[in-house]
Amino acid sequence: MKRIASALLCIAIISSTLLSSCGKSTSKDTTPASDQETVTTEPSTIPSQDVTITPIDFSDPVVSDPGLDWQYDISFPDWQDRSMYGANNRLGFYGYSGQGVIYIQPGAGSGKFSLYINDTRIDTSEMAPGKVYSLDISGITRNGRNSLQLSDLSQGVVFVKIPYPTVISGTIQDVGISEDAIRLIDTIISCDVESGFPSSQMAVVKDGRMVYENSWGNVKTYDDNANPIDASPVTKDTLYDLASVTKMFSVNFAIQYLMTKEQITLDTKIVDILGDEFAGNTIERKYYNRDKIPLSENKKMKANITVRDVLRHQAGFPSGPQNMTNQKKLSTSPTDATRKDTLKQIFMTPLMYEPGTELVYSDLDYMLLDFCVEEITGMRIDQYLEEIFWKPMGLTHITYNPMENGFSADDCAATELKPYPKKGEYTDEGLRNRTLQGEVHDSNAFHRMAGVSGHAGLFSNASDLAILASVMLTGGYGNHRFFSQNVIDQFTSVQDEDYPGYALGWWREGDHARDYYFGSVTDSKVFGHEGFTGTLVVIDPENNMVIVLLTNKLHSKVLDADTYSGSMYTTATLGFVPEIIEIGLNGEADKGIWASMAGDIAADIKRRLDKDGITDEDYPRWRAYKAMLETKKRVSS
Numbered sequence: 001m002k003r004i005a006s007a008l009l010c011i012a013i014i015s016s017t018l019l020s021s022c023g024k025s026t027s028k029d030t031t032p033a034s035d036q037e038t039v040t041t042e043p044s045t046i047p048s049q050d051v052t053i054t055p056i057d058f059s060d061p062v063v064s065d066p067g068l069d070w071q072y073d074i075s076f077p078d079w080q081d082r083s084m085y086g087a088n089n090r091l092g093f094y095g096y097s098g099q100g101v102i103y104i105q106p107g108a109g110s111g112k113f114s115l116y117i118n119d120t121r122i123d124t125s126e127m128a129p130g131k132v133y134s135l136d137i138s139g140i141t142r143n144g145r146n147s148l149q150l151s152d153l154s155q156g157v158v159f160v161k162i163p164y165p166t167v168i169s170g171t172i173q174d175v176g177i178s179e180d181a182i183r184l185i186d187t188i189i190s191c192d193v194e195s196g197f198p199s200s201q202m203a204v205v206k207d208g209r210m211v212y213e214n215s216w217g218n219v220k221t222y223d224d225n226a227n228p229i230d231a232s233p234v235t236k237d238t239l240y241d242l243a244s245v246t247k248m249f250s251v252n253f254a255i256q257y258l259m260t261k262e263q264i265t266l267d268t269k270i271v272d273i274l275g276d277e278f279a280g281n282t283i284e285r286k287y288y289n290r291d292k293i294p295l296s297e298n299k300k301m302k303a304n305i306t307v308r309d310v311l312r313h314q315a316g317f318p319s320g321p322q323n324m325t326n327q328k329k330l331s332t333s334p335t336d337a338t339r340k341d342t343l344k345q346i347f348m349t350p351l352m353y354e355p356g357t358e359l360v361y362s363d364l365d366y367m368l369l370d371f372c373v374e375e376i377t378g379m380r381i382d383q384y385l386e387e388i389f390w391k392p393m394g395l396t397h398i399t400y401n402p403m404e405n406g407f408s409a410d411d412c413a414a415t416e417l418k419p420y421p422k423k424g425e426y427t428d429e430g431l432r433n434r435t436l437q438g439e440v441h442d443s444n445a446f447h448r449m450a451g452v453s454g455h456a457g458l459f460s461n462a463s464d465l466a467i468l469a470s471v472m473l474t475g476g477y478g479n480h481r482f483f484s485q486n487v488i489d490q491f492t493s494v495q496d497e498d499y500p501g502y503a504l505g506w507w508r509e510g511d512h513a514r515d516y517y518f519g520s521v522t523d524s525k526v527f528g529h530e531g532f533t534g535t536l537v538v539i540d541p542e543n544n545m546v547i548v549l550l551t552n553k554l555h556s557k558v559l560d561a562d563t564y565s566g567s568m569y570t571t572a573t574l575g576f577v578p579e580i581i582e583i584g585l586n587g588e589a590d591k592g593i594w595a596s597m598a599g600d601i602a603a604d605i606k607r608r609l610d611k612d613g614i615t616d617e618d619y620p621r622w623r624a625y626k627a628m629l630e631t632k633k634r635v636s637s
Contacts, residue, residue: 050139096208110156164476170209181584243531316351370454519579
């Protein structure tokens with residue numbers, strides 16, 4: 001709750017902000033209306049008693065801070081300079097019930113005016129020209145789109161500033177999430193942990209409120225040899241390795257911000273960012289089971305790759321840098337020099353297919369985009385993200401390389417017990433022969449990128465990540481504008497009709513394209529991403545909701561080269577959480593539905609056991625099956 005309190009304190013300070021003409025006003029016309037013939041009508045509605053109006057002290061140090069951003073910073077009349085009266089005097093803005101403030105400044109010499117918020121009349125009779133007023137509208141705000149109308153202005157101009165909503169504390173009862181739905185989720189994860197699943201953490205933000213935070217298990221469950229041990233419990237502050245969820249909250253967030261600031265476009269060519277060497281240094285190579293692309297043609301195609309191509313995973317690159325040429329023994333003590341060498345290897349890497357003809361999900365794509373962001377901003381991506389997003393939003397539990405940034409190993413949930421080479425990716429000399437805790441699991445992020453990469457490397461707790469993800473619902477946070485609505489829409493929409501489950505980096509639900517992660521009853525506009533370590537972010541614009549589920553499923557015994565025992569538990573499937581929450585929205589479901597759902601999950605696991613002929617009841621999937629039977633028993637009582 002300290003983070004919520006900190007955020008509320010920041011908003012309280014910001015609420016002292018002046019609405020003055022020295023701000024970033026987007027007004028089109030400040031000519032006094034007295035030069036035109038105006039018909040003033042007397043409003044027939046009753047002024048609201050739910051709005052507190054407070055004059056702003058001009059001595060406040062944040063009164064005219066040019067560094068503050070706004071959801072809207074405009075002036076009336078004719079804020080859009082449109083011929084249609086309704087559009088000139090009315091606007092929609094994002095808000096949530098129970099929070100909200102706007103700032104009004106009648107210009108010098110302005111006349112009386114009428115103000116409506118969500119069709120409720122606000123008493124403006126005491127507002128004097130040249131003064132600034134803070135209006136606490138938390139008693140009349142709605143979840144989602146709200147409206148403001150400023151009418152009947154007899155002369156002059158009125159300035160209006162509206163900050164973005166933030167995340168405040170709340171409960172599931174506040175937002176209509178069924179207690180039985182949450183109980184089922186809690187019981188599933190609890191029974192899994194009791195049966196051997198390592199740990200989990202969860203946060204839900206809905207309607208601008210942090211309505212649920214919980215954690216299960218210990219930060220470390222097994223020793224290097226997979227023997228159970230005692231360790232500190234996971235708390236809501238414990239950090240988890242986000243794996244590929246990093247892609248969205250590092251590179252995607254950075255590029256979306258740069259696009260909003262018009263510092264980059266989707267059609268910007270990579271060579272125009274990183275230089276001609278990106279294509280010119282390419283060497284010849286034939287990929288396994290692929291036709292060889294002649295070097296001259298490969299260089300030509302590579303020179304035309306755009307930011308859009310890479311975000312769509314259609315740039316022509318292989319899935320990861322393990323396919324780079326000139327492989328070297330990976331560094332066990334990587335530095336920034338290691339990262340520079342990795343960039344050189346990317347320059348040398350030939351394309352595997354013609355850009356735009358296939359979709360190959362690629363970590364290399366996001367390593368490349370990381371370097372693009374760093375070239376544009378002049379900052380390493382971790383520093384840039386901290387400056388643009390984390391610090392302004394008051395987020396204290398999100399970072400790269402936790403143990404280099406004030407956290408200990410026990411502040412982090414452990415991942416793999418003993419990493420080992422997979423498919424010849426690296427040699428024994430490069431192995432980290434220890435349980436990984438507080439250092440990135442992804443070998444390429446560690447060995448090639450010194451723990452800081454666009455494809456993996458971020459650590460966070462569920463709460464900070466949910467707050468950060470909530471920006472995708474509104475575009476900003478308090479007095480910080482991050483993304484335009486156009487950018488949000490573009491990045492979350494279908495980019496190729498042949499791949500409807502992909503947007504620009506983001507994964508989409510679409511027509512049941514991502515049911516395994518997002519659930520089968522979610523809206524088609526739901527988007528998010530999953531990470532290999534067992535992490536998931538689900539963003540539901542229709543319900544103003546963010547769900548974050550973090551696990552360390554890899555912190556478990558490896559049964560063979562590709563199978564972790566932790567992956568066999570229901571908690572590891574991740575998608576059951578958004579499925580249950582969506583069912584539990586908007587009122588109470590029949591109580592029998594929850595026990596039936598637990599029974600359905602148990603039956604699915606049993607069918608898999610029967611199909612594989614597994615009868616050993618100590619086998620992880622058997623343990624998962626018995627955990628679901630226990631879940632059904634508990635939620636039935």
